[in-house]
Amino acid sequence: MGKKVYAVRKGRKIGIFATWAECQKQTTGFSGAEFKSFTTRAGAEAYLAGEEENNVFVESQNDGVLESKVEMAGNAALEQESKAQADDETMAAYVDGSFDKISGDFSCGMVILYQGQEKLFCHRFQDKELAQMHNVAGEIKGAEAAMRYAVARQVKHLVIYHDYEGIAKWCNGAWKANKEGTKAYQSYYQSVRNKLKIEFVKVKGHSNDHYNDMADGLAKQALGIGGNIYRTEKFVL
Numbered sequence: 001m002g003k004k005v006y007a008v009r010k011g012r013k014i015g016i017f018a019t020w021a022e023c024q025k026q027t028t029g030f031s032g033a034e035f036k037s038f039t040t041r042a043g044a045e046a047y048l049a050g051e052e053e054n055n056v057f058v059e060s061q062n063d064g065v066l067e068s069k070v071e072m073a074g075n076a077a078l079e080q081e082s083k084a085q086a087d088d089e090t091m092a093a094y095v096d097g098s099f100d101k102i103s104g105d106f107s108c109g110m111v112i113l114y115q116g117q118e119k120l121f122c123h124r125f126q127d128k129e130l131a132q133m134h135n136v137a138g139e140i141k142g143a144e145a146a147m148r149y150a151v152a153r154q155v156k157h158l159v160i161y162h163d164y165e166g167i168a169k170w171c172n173g174a175w176k177a178n179k180e181g182t183k184a185y186q187s188y189y190q191s192v193r194n195k196l197k198i199e200f201v202k203v204k205g206h207s208n209d210h211y212n213d214m215a216d217g218l219a220k221q222a223l224g225i226g227g228n229i230y231r232t233e234k235f236v237l
Contacts, residue, residue, distance in 0.1 A: 003117055007044035010034040016044045020116040021088060088115050091153075093146035094161045094203075094211040097138020098219035104131050108142035109218025111211045112149060120214070121145065122222040123235040130181045136164055138219055140185045143167050145235070151192050159199045163212060168200030 006023035007016050011033045017023045020037075027033035038044040092113040099106045110121040123141070130137040143160050150158040160167065169175040170182050171189040189198070203212050220226030 004037045004039060005041055005044050006035060006037050006116075007047045008033070008035045009048055014048070016041065016048070018116075089155070090114075090157045090159060091150050091155045092159045092161065092211075093143075093149070094215040095139055095142030095146055095167070096163060096212065096215035096219050097135040097140070097142060098216070098223055098225070099131070099134040099138065100223045100225065103223075104128065105223060106131050106133075106135060106138040106141075107219045107222035108138040108145065109215040109220070109222065110142045110145055110149075111215050111218070112146070113211070114153075114155070120218055120230050120232045121235050122218040122230070122232050124222040133179065133181055135219070136166065137181055139164050139167055140170075140181060142215070142219075144185055144188055147189065147192050147198065150198075151195055155196055157197045157199070159201060161201045161203050161212060163203055165202055168202065171198075171200070 003018075004020075005016050005018060006020060008014055008023060008026045011026035011030050013026045015026075017026070023035055023037075027035050036044075036047055038047065094111040094113075096109050097106060098109070105124055105126050107122060107124045112119040112121070123145075125131075125138065125141060127137070133140070139162060143162060146158065146160050162168065166175055166182070170177050170186050171193075175182075177183045177186040192198075203209050214230070217226055217228040218230055218232065221228060221230060221232075
């Protein structure tokens with residue numbers, strides 16, 4: 001996915017900006033501010049001209065598999081991005097998991113918000129022991145992947161948004177890790193917690209939370225279920 005641009009229609013300065021930080025300068029605290037993010041400059045220009053675009057559709061062909069993504073461009077999604085990513089040193093990760101009863105496989109979906117960019121990931125796992133935890137196994141793998149992704153990029157602050165409370169409680173010791181999967185997850189967290197600040201935020205699942213719903217859709221996509229088809233990056237194991 002191309003880098004986003006931000007169009008400010010009402011703000012201190014009207015125009016198209018290359019980064020979220022620049023957009024914030026023109027809109028934060030400005031009464032009645034109107035702004036949206038776009039994956040194309042043409043879409044941003046149309047918005048400034050007064051033409052409404054609810055969705056930007058991106059489509060590509062990769063190894064014979066059609067991949068597409070509907071980029072939600074409404075203010076609600078952009079405002080949520082603002083809350084998730086408070087500054088350029090903070091990385092936000094929305095994670096979720098899914099489980100296929102027929103195959104016994106599980107999966108994770110992950111949305112990364114960092115320095116004005118949005119990256120999507122999903123992966124399918126085949127592990128009979130971990131699969132006993134169903135979709136929770138996938139959410140664990142997603143949270144661990146977020147930590148690995150942040151560490152590899154020397155991020156100082158990672159905020160993980162999740163809907164299963166154990167994602168945080170196994171790490172902070174509120175829950176005892178009894179299974180091999182939770183023990184491994186807890187162990188990895190302990191090995192990286194001194195390398196960056198990791199914060200956990202619980203969100204309510206299936207509550208029209210834009211990025212949580214996207215992570216859920218990505219997890220389902222990895223299993224070949226669900227209606228959305230997102231363009232994804234190579235998964236980080």
